[in-house]
Amino acid sequence: MAVQFLKHVALAIPEADCDKAEEFYTNFGLELRRRGDLMAFACKGSRYDAVILVPGANRKQLHHVAMGTDEGGLAWIKQRLALEEIPLLDAPECIDAHEISENRIWFRDPHGVLFQVAVCPPEKAPAPEPQFLINSPGHFNRVDVGALPPKSDIADVCPRKLGHALLFTPSISGSIRFLTDVLGMRLSDRSEDAVAFLHCQGGSDHHVLALGSSHDIGFHHASFMVGSPDDVGVGGQRMVDKGYGPSWGFGRHAIGSNFFHYIRDPWGSYAEYYADIDYIANSDTWEAQNWPIEDSLHTWGPNPPEDFVHNYEAG
Numbered sequence: 001m002a003v004q005f006l007k008h009v010a011l012a013i014p015e016a017d018c019d020k021a022e023e024f025y026t027n028f029g030l031e032l033r034r035r036g037d038l039m040a041f042a043c044k045g046s047r048y049d050a051v052i053l054v055p056g057a058n059r060k061q062l063h064h065v066a067m068g069t070d071e072g073g074l075a076w077i078k079q080r081l082a083l084e085e086i087p088l089l090d091a092p093e094c095i096d097a098h099e100i101s102e103n104r105i106w107f108r109d110p111h112g113v114l115f116q117v118a119v120c121p122p123e124k125a126p127a128p129e130p131q132f133l134i135n136s137p138g139h140f141n142r143v144d145v146g147a148l149p150p151k152s153d154i155a156d157v158c159p160r161k162l163g164h165a166l167l168f169t170p171s172i173s174g175s176i177r178f179l180t181d182v183l184g185m186r187l188s189d190r191s192e193d194a195v196a197f198l199h200c201q202g203g204s205d206h207h208v209l210a211l212g213s214s215h216d217i218g219f220h221h222a223s224f225m226v227g228s229p230d231d232v233g234v235g236g237q238r239m240v241d242k243g244y245g246p247s248w249g250f251g252r253h254a255i256g257s258n259f260f261h262y263i264r265d266p267w268g269s270y271a272e273y274y275a276d277i278d279y280i281a282n283s284d285t286w287e288a289q290n291w292p293i294e295d296s297l298h299t300w301g302p303n304p305p306e307d308f309v310h311n312y313e314a315g
């Protein structure tokens with residue numbers, strides 16, 4: 001089944017940005033795990049780091065994307081890489097010492113994005129939580145109780161898992177072909193040549209990797225599942241109140257259906273809170289749609305910042 005989940009994304013950053021990076025991600029709700037010279041941020045209780053920062057770069061850039069699989073998946077991907085004549089690479093030394101899996105490979109996609117695929121157990125599933133109940137015409141699902149406690153009683157918003165990342169690519173179609181033919185992902189939906197969304201086979205969120213059009217590669221956002229639409233709203237508002245921005249949200253995507261609030265990170269890319277994303281149980285029966293371009297961003301919510309889709313990593 002090839003790749004099964006997104007393990008982490010790694011960004012190279014300037015040494016001088018370490019303090020503001022730590023402040024940003026810990027305020028967002030992730031916990032800092034120091035890995036030697038690296039800074040890693042993870043959802044509390046998770047098996048894997050979600051965002052790994054590699055200090056020492058001249059400017060922030062996507063360092064690599066790591067995906068998890070099993071022995072069979074790795075063997076399949078190795079075959080596909082060989083067919084495409086894509087060479088395996090040595091592991092970056094800075095990452096290698098801190099990884100859990102012994103059995104992993106490194107390679108670049110046709111546009112230069114560095115990938116790691118590792119044999120490793122899946123991330124722990126977030127613990128089940130009380131259902132998010134709403135009343136609607138003909139349905140009294142929440143009875144004799146209010147929806148929210150006083151604002152001051154609402155706990156800190158904790159991301160439950162790394163859900164997906166969106167990468168810039170100079171060729172949406174070329175990257176779709178690579179992710180499907182070589183990594184075994186499936187196309188969920190796309191909007192012309194502006195954006196595309198891919199999932200893993202075997203039961204997956206609507207998107208695990210997403211692609212945005214640019215003239216170069218780059219990292220646009222990492223997205224984290226929270227407990228409910230209220231968590232998206234509260235988490236986003238609290239980040240705005242702490243001075244982060246410009247943000248984009250609260251709103252809802254049509255493609256994938258998720259509620260969202262994007263918070264701008266220190267480099268002009270984003271960390272996203274999301275809730276209620278579509279789940280694709282069977283890739284073979286899911287039919288990918290090509291959505292009108294006006295649906296590519298959102299269905300409702302404020303307009304995004306003007307530079308929301310600008311690739312600040314592009315030279």
Ligand SMILES: [Fe+2]
Nearest residue numbers: 166221223272
């Ligand atoms: Fe997203």
